[in-house]
Amino acid sequence: MLTVPQVDAILARMPRARVGVIGDFCLDVYWLVDMQASALSVETGKPTHPVREQRYSLGGAGNVVANLKAIGVGEVAVFGVVGRDPFGDTLAGLLRQLGVDIGGLLVASNPITWQTLTYCKPYVGDDELSRLDMGNFNRLPDGLAADLLAKLEQRLATLDVVIVNQQVIAGIHVPALRTGLDALMRRHPGKVFVFDGRDFLDSYPLAWLKANAHEALKLCGIEKDPLQMALREETLDAAARLFARTRKPVFVTRGGRGCIVQAESGVTEIPGLQVIGATDPVGAGDSFLSGLSAGLAVGAAPAEAAQIGNFAARVTVAKLKQTGTATSEEILNIARNSAYIYEPELADDPRRARYWQGTRIEIVREVPCDLRLGHAIFDHDGTVSTLRQGWEEVMEPVMVKAVLGPHYQSADEGLYHKVVGRVRKHIDQTTGVQTLVQMQGLIEMVREFGIVPERDILDIHGYKAIYNDALMEMVRARVARLKNGELSVNDFVLKNAVELLQALHRAGIKLYLASGTDQADVEAEAEALGYAELFEGRIYGAVGDVAKEAKRMVLERILGDIGDIARQVVAFGDGPVEIRETHIRGGLAVGVASDEVRRFDLNPAKRSRLIRSGASVIVADYSQLNDLLRFLGVPAGA
Incomplete structure (x- = not known):
């Protein structure tokens, strides 16, 4: 495993990295609906959905770009297609804000054949309503595919690594682009291309492949239900077989169990990393890909670069209700406090x-x-x-009451059991650490549920005092029975x-x-x-x-x-x-x-x-x- 100084040295070189991203650039749209202002539409007689707040964020290849910039990559060039529509303008604007080169972001002139890939997500409170998707009927013209590849080839000599992203069936990876991009890779055998896609997994045999375990097995002719575990042994075998086909490095991610790297130097198993608290896996794959590619761009070996990707993914899974990114500082902090999951x-x-x-x-x-x-x-x-056996049973009600606050007695059964489940998971994950650290997690849970007003939230010492009073009452009673001879040390x-x-x-x-x-x-x-x-x-x-x-x-x-x-x-x-x-x-x-x-x-x-x-x-x-x-x-x- 990389040492902290080695991670620091790799991250310090990021400003010199030059990475290109060709793929499906998407826009995620969040409309936060407030029904308090709803009225019946005069035209339809149906209630309106008033949007109190709207947010826009990069998705697909755009999120990969956002992650690259967050890590500190100095130069990022994008190659993709947007529609001649307001969503395309917004997507391009978000990329400009990141300071990336959008000279390769082409605008399709015909709105019938191409719309910006956009996913509109209306929310009422925490409930997501039916999503509205744009671009499902896209058909990229062969001429536009050729123009896109020409832009990439013109820029290729100035790039250290090119990420090939494939997000959706109705994206840029039409047959003409796949054939042309494969030919481009063959013309430039010394250039590193890293492919990450959901479909067309065998279209780019000269690319370095990043796939999850189920995708790797599928490429080897083994179909598994996504809910069925991909076993370590069969995943190792799949990685070896895929490498043998192309002699190009293969990176197979295994979720919380880390990843497998198969390269010319042999196979490396990188353990997963422990996460304390709630997790959200959305975007973790993009973070891994970005960390991996950025590491490769600054000369890290495949297994070393994969560890940077592993750290980046660990950062983002802890960021809830967002498609998070990982900064160099956050990655280094994870490296300093890495809690690997072994065996x-x-x-x-x-x-x-x-x-x-x-x-x-x-x-x-x-x-x-x-x-x-x-x-x-x-x-x-x-x-x-x-002596403290049963401390969990003491801590649990203390934490549940802290989270529910004044609504402890009145909370409905669903909310009560949701809080109990989160508290039990937190206690299980933090067994053996300082009580103050456990109380830090409690404060995060109190804020996460949002039931207790901010002014009423105690600090870690306040919550610890409540817990300690309850615990020591139990301990003192046991010590008293020990001292008066009712019980012995062996008890x-x-x-x-x-x-x-x-x-x-x-x-x-x-x-x-x-x-x-x-x-x-x-x-x-x-x-x-x-x-x-x-x-x-x-x-x-x-x-x-x-x-x-x-x-x-x-x-x-x-x-x-x-x-x-x-x-x-x-x-x-x-x-x-x-x-x-x-x-x-x-x-x-x-x-x-x-x-x-x-x-x-x-x-x-x-x-x-x-x-x-x-x-x-x-x-x-x-x-x-x-x-x-x-x-x-x-x-x-x-």
Whole structure:
């Protein structure tokens, strides 16, 4: 994977990039209807649809251009056709505003044969009414196709990469243009053309192909329902077969599972990226294509350029209710905080699990046999302690009430369950991170639903205080029962957790407790459960600053002390943060897929989440203590 400095260096070269885009330039029109001003039409007797607000944005090849400019590409030239109509004027105006060369944007003179490809979307509130489409009956004259190709060829020598976009059947890719463009590519074999289309997928064999998994399979004669998953193995095979046909690089996108790059240097699998919160996939393919092509234009290798595209798509899927773009700054920020999704097939299918020497210790990826462990990092809640078991059930109603505000009691059933679903997804996605980060997401949800007035929205500390009060009431009651002898330590720790800590401590391994819980609380709870002294002061919790993630800080501190942490550091955790941070730094990440209610046995949902976060090993608990110590290279009787 690209390092942050490598991503930064590629993005810094973008102002020197020169990219051409030939394709179906479209206009998306949004009419926001306000029925409060509706009246009955005198002519028809039907209610009018008064438009309070209208918005216009580039679609199709136009959105690719918008993404290229957002990334910072210095020179973009467009080659397409618009109609002699107001929508064509608007589309051309939007392109001019971006500062691109529209010398290749031709105007069809006959409105009967060509209208600007326009999609008018009336909205009443959040409901989209029936769309009105322009251009469905377009027929591009052969002469206009020839003129368009001539414009492209005249400009070709000044371009680093040409993107070929095909969006609609009634677009520019008529037989005459397809034949002519294929011939143009053959006349210029050294020029890079990147094709992305919905139809005519095999029309440009000399182009570098960008396709989604289902399109790649279709090109190989395999038809799959769009709702049916394209398997990793068959997608890899399709990419290899397509490359073998043309010896040109092939880029196959797999949605949230990343992409596959097949090139002369071999095959590269680029993992997907985790997204916390709601997503909107509209335009993500255009962002990937733009990032990929821009990277190629500045000399990045195919797999490197695909990673830029992957980052760009990750930015745009988090932008809701818009065809978003990704800036260089946003891409770099994703690279700095990349949360890759690892081994999604294994995570989703426990039948693929492999176990170590007849134990229940699952091996996700090969672990070095010469471990020399000197440091062991433990998350607290769900990894060692279960004092806070059920925190999700405490957080959920707090968040639901915050989102619904004064309408908590009166909200209809549909809205209530919609909010509950969003809250549960957010809690699941943010398990293991600081509570303050979870509250940041809560504020975004409150604003997203728009029920609570802006003046009444609390800050992250205000919402955290409400949650913490409810949670600590539960924790204090449990600690009281522990202290008065009603319950024992074993009622609030995972099976053999304390014994594992003791064995590692006896072996001379330094123990660290790193938690998203507040520092004072995690210290008090470790003390109450009787193992605080084993950490010898190395207990770290949240300090009220979202920029200071305890688990990341501990890893950085160890890294600074010993340098390379490979073979020397193991981290145990049931949340994605400690697992991901350990994995990307080269340490051994042991995912603890614990059932916190029973305090032993596997929680399948946790297993899936931890594998996706980068765990190399999965355990459900520490019941096979001697086997686990042997696996780690630690003498059981140390």
